[in-house]
Amino acid sequence: MSELYLLDYGAGNVRSLVNAITKLGYEIRPVNQPDDILKAKKLIFPGVGAFGSAMTSLVSKNYVDPLKKYIASGRPFMGICIGLQTLFTSSDESPDVHGLNIVNGRVKLFDNATKSVPHMGWNKTLKRKQGLSAFGLSDDRVYYFVHSYAVPYTEDLATWTLATTQYGDEIFVSVIQKDNIFCTQFHPEKSGYAGLRILRSFLEWNGVSDQPTILCDSVEASSDYLTKRIIACLDVRTNDQGDLVVTKGDQYDVRERDNGGQVRNLGKPVDLARRYFEEGADEITFLNITSFRNCPLADLPMLEVLRRTSETVFVPLTIGGGIRDVVDPDGKLHSALDVAGQYFRSGADKVSIGSDAVYAVERYLENGYKLNGDTAIETIAKAYGNQAVVISVDPRRVYVSSPNETAHHVIKTIYPGPQGQEYCWYQCTVKGGREGRDIDVHQLVTVCEKMGAGEILLNCMDKDGTNSGYDIELIDDVKKAVGIPVIASSGAGRVEHFSEVFERTKADAALAAGIFHRKEVPVADVKNYLRENGILVRSPDNIL
Known part of the structure; x- marks a missing residue:
């Protein structure tokens, strides 16, 4: 015993x-x-x-x-x-x-x-x-x-x-x-x-x-050695045969254009997560893009993924998708706090909230800029701490010729719009980027920080799947707006893109998915390149 x-x-x-x-x-x-x-x-x-x-x-x-x-x-x-x-x-x-x-x-x-x-x-x-x-x-x-x-x-x-x-x-x-x-x-x-x-x-x-x-009589001078984090993201869903797979698509289209339109299968989530851990990824993020709406909470497949992953992966795990109030097929209601609790007990360290964060901010604005305390962000942060709540943002650019054309927060961009517009604002989307809302990124991140969020996962619809690099203007603007960590996401295609985002913005971490899954840009290559360019990153350590 x-x-x-x-x-x-x-x-x-x-x-x-x-x-x-x-x-x-x-x-x-x-x-x-x-x-x-x-x-x-x-x-x-x-x-x-x-x-x-x-x-x-x-x-x-x-x-x-x-x-x-x-x-x-x-x-x-x-x-x-x-x-x-x-x-x-x-x-x-x-x-x-x-x-x-x-x-x-x-x-x-x-x-x-x-x-x-x-x-x-x-x-x-x-x-x-x-x-x-x-x-x-x-x-x-x-x-x-x-x-x-x-x-x-x-x-x-x-x-x-x-x-x-x-x-x-x-x-x-x-x-x-x-x-x-x-x-x-x-x-x-x-x-x-x-x-x-x-x-x-x-x-x-x-x-x-x-x-x-x-x-010690004297101790050498200390220094801040906080490293930049490299995060591997796994989009997880069921394929047409009912198997849980890691997939990736451009603008959220995860089906092959040939091969009968099958869901793109890039591997099994637990196996890929273990591979990334051994390769030196600093965190693993799972995004549940199926949501398993007809499944009782206790039987959610992602719970088992977390349980099995946490047996062999000893870096932080984040889970996103479906962190909201849910109803079992038998009618039993589970609050977002209950859902998050299930994920934490199964091995997650953080939960990522997407569409529900947009809806929560809309209610905040409609309610005269008042917090009501019952949103998923507020209840989870109160129970588990703000470090446990990540806000996943899916914005897209809306170009305007002048800031006067919109009430939203705009930036002057070096990348003109289709009619030569020199300004743009970033519209928040929901439902996996399929629906735009009348709310901008600046509003979303600042209000979510007030609600208790501890980190921003900043995607970019315009950059997703392009391999053209991160949206530096977006990341820089958001980082200046909040005091919590920001993860850069969407657009990485080469090792140089990772150094660019850290050199040109104050992003705390950079995330990638497809290029890691397909081994086009291995995690180790990213770390080595950053280290060679004077950017602090965690060194590999696989000896127990």
Whole structure:
């Protein structure tokens, strides 16, 4: 019987952590009641979401006292993300909520004046102690962070701090270790093989530091090493034979022009996702373009895709398509929050909302610019944190001769329209780009950010399938409008297109699909080219 226990307070994706531990040859049991905490020989407390909801859940489940007793007993304890933050006294995120107060300090919101918030992506850590094996932690590797709040590093925390990380001009505590406590702000279960090595080190640890922990007299200057992310996107649907396949089409036309008009089949989703992970993709995004309308929620094929993918893929997984209120064939209603919860429990880290985001913003504008709190964006962000909500935007250009011709936000373009128009606005579309709405991209992204979205997946209907490069003007305009991360999508055809988007805009990530599926431009080639051109990217690491 396993003596390793998982303290899951009920928010976010813990399946990937369980799968990572299983891959390392260990079994882990869930904490189902307070007494289970004190049965553990080792305890892991992971989580995403809000500080307040985490602490409220711990209190309501009567976990606080046994958790403090467990930590005081000297048995090994590991906290991940929220599991680290709750050890502190308080948080800006929930000012009136008390933490466990095991470490005296306050969790604070990042300054978003000069950088995107959440801090989302792969960044380095810098060890602040000597004489430790450091749990496999390496200053030469990057790890996956996704958070808006962190503990600023001060000398008062020196005895607790094993490593720090810099984001922009802020240095925060990214790893704490003291006595039997080891916690990471990043997610080792989502940090590839580098993260798995850290998990293995904890699982092999007896809770006692193997060497004296001597504070460094001086620590080299830190630096922000947040890498640019390369994301592989898989459009998933059923073909005419009922098989789930990865497909791709120009302007969403996924049928072959010959071969009887069959749905284009570029591979099986689980197999392709595993291939991209091994090739070095920083994230995997699944877009469900079938929606499986006549299928009960519990039986959605994409749930099984996520479950199987998360067994072998240890980078963040995003799922899009169908994140809305749904009704089972028997009439049972499931809210968008329920749907998202199913996906998170099946292995997703983020959900992507498309058409429903447009409808939500339309209601916001009709309601006198007021949030009502019941949209999918707001409810999911409140329960799981804004880092869990991605807005997928499908815009297309509408050319005008003068800004006075439209009430929408326009840009002056270097690519004139068919009648020589020098201006354009970007019209948002729904239903896979088939229907335009009277709302522009600027309105959509700024309102969705207010609603709680944590990231923008910025497609471009005009560029889709052209292999002519990303729409730099669109990406630059959106990036200037919001303070959250932006993923560039649509149009990549060569390695140069990836460097162009990072050099000419402040995009946080770049996504591609067909060129990766067909191996026209392998992920590794993109990474190598970016590295050669001085752009920070994560290096391959396939050694466990």
